[in-house]
Amino acid sequence: MALLEIAGLEAEVEGKPILRGIDLAVPLGEVHAIMGPNGSGKSTLAYVLAGREGLRVTAGTVRFEGQDLLAMEPEARAAAGLFLAFQYPVELPGVGNANFLRTALNAVRRARSEPEVDALRFLKEARSALKRLSMADEMLRRNVNVGFSGGEKKRNEVFQMALLKPRLAILDETDSGLDIDALKIVAAGVNALRGPGFSALVITHYQRLLDHIVPDRVHVLTEGRIVRSGGPELAVSLEESGYAGLAAEAAAA
């Protein structure tokens, strides 16, 4: 059984169909990449998986470790081990990053019947994670994402992921807006979690990220459907031919 199993998933936003029948399985321990043109529904898929309101699922099922993911509240999905790195991380003025992260970590630990961590131990863990990601401690004292540069916001997402240690990470264009060094750091953050108990769904537009996080499978999403799946070489060929060629192929098929 795959960790994540999506079958016949259809969803609409404000009456407009966006996901139009998605079938996708991510086995435990694998990293899958999703590529596709702007507006094809990649973020919508990520949001449906994370449980955002305002998206209406009209057909299909999603199983996460065999559970009905769509029936769960967003916080329950997080507790079950799902993590979404947002394409556009949200600013929380007045909420300190350290307080935010510790609250999140302890909420997730409570839900998993694990003991909560106290402020001191949290700081120790947070500092070592920051160090691994080459981020400054000062980050902890700032309000969540407020005044962060685009790249800092993305790194903050990866930092949260490192602390929450999900079983399935969905990275929605975490590489966009990153400089080359930051890209390597983010990739290292993901690779550090890689192992038999961790899977990831990496949404990206660029082959560059996939040089560092080598995926097991690559899927191409256009107009709310997965039109093509393949090995890492698919990303390379897309880089050369673009999506237009694929669309023509799909039309001919």
Add this chain to the structure above:
Amino acid sequence: MSAALKETEQGFSARYRGLAARLPGAAEARRRAAALFGARGLPDTREEAWRFTSLRALAGTVFSRVEEPSEATLRLLARAPESDAPLIVFADGRMRADLSRLPRESEAEGGPRGGPGGERGVRVTSFAAEPSFERVGEGEPLVALNTMLAEDGANITVPADVDGGTLVLLHLGSGEAGQPPAFHPRHRVRLAAGARLALFEIALGEGAYLHNPLMEARLAEGAWLLHLRLLEESPDAFHLGSLHVALGARSRYEGFALVRGARLARSEVHAAIEGEGAQFFLNAAQMLGGEQLADITTVVRHEAPGASSRQTIRNVLTGRAHGVFQGRIEVARVAQKTDGYQMNQALLLSEGAQVSSKPELEIFADDVKCSHGATVGALDADQLFYLRSRGVPEKEARAMLVRAFLGGMLDAVPHEWGRSVLEGAVDSWWKGRPA
């Protein structure tokens, strides 16, 4: 004017007539107050200053007088936040020296207490022992009611250049719905030149009652009053309170109020800026639910040049609660270089909640900076989802965002213990409240 409200008013007037001979202090002041109250009664919503806040809920109730605080009231003492600071306890409107921890130099009930050094420290006496009336209530019905019926209160004095430290003024009150009691304590605060005091007023209650306090404060040149207030009156109680503060040159009034309680609360703050370069700050938060109504009404009169006043009110409203802020800034012709600011912000957590703002600027000087503003919003769905996606349960996520809304205000409270008590009150607001 409804007949039922008349009945309530007549109840107060009858009580005055019964007590008049025994009330402490100048009989003439009482008589004038009684005449003012008799002529005008309780305000109704046809009066501009009361258009958002109806006292209809008082109609038909004849409030009673209590001589001895009830057991229920005394039990509330256990709910008071702990500290080692000097403490003045009022139970059902009466000062209780036996439950208080008065500053060493203080006197209660007229008799001297404590040891030597009386000149140098905070002095507390009771209004019953040293009654005085600075105002009787001309045009101010809540003050007239207090003047007519006040029997007790705290007189707090800090001598020149003395740092009076922290003083807690605790009001406990309780009553039964049938014939609820009314308390009219009258407090006086005097800070001599260069004196300082951190006064933390806390009101706790249970059941039905009316709390009608008046505080008259006077800050001499360079004095500094930090005035923290936590209003946690019972959800069935009425709070009709007024603060009148006069600010001397370069003095500073810094107020932080958190209003959580009462079925109906009207907190008036009247500041008279009499001396050059004085500073008046008021930050207040109202956290209300159910059918609660809380009203903060301020009048800041700039009568001297170069002074500043800043007022920020934040409302967190759920259920069918109603938050009101009326802020009036008056700048006299002499008050050049006045810097006045007021802001009313509201976070509406339910469809039925509402907020009302009424700013009024009356400016007769030409070289001044005065501004006002208001914002209304709901919790941000994206922020809520972001928190939940990280595993924070919805209720906790909402609490975090509310806390963030009030956060800056709490962080600015320059008193560690006071801040922690206020933070605790903000955080516990959620307990037992549907998300």
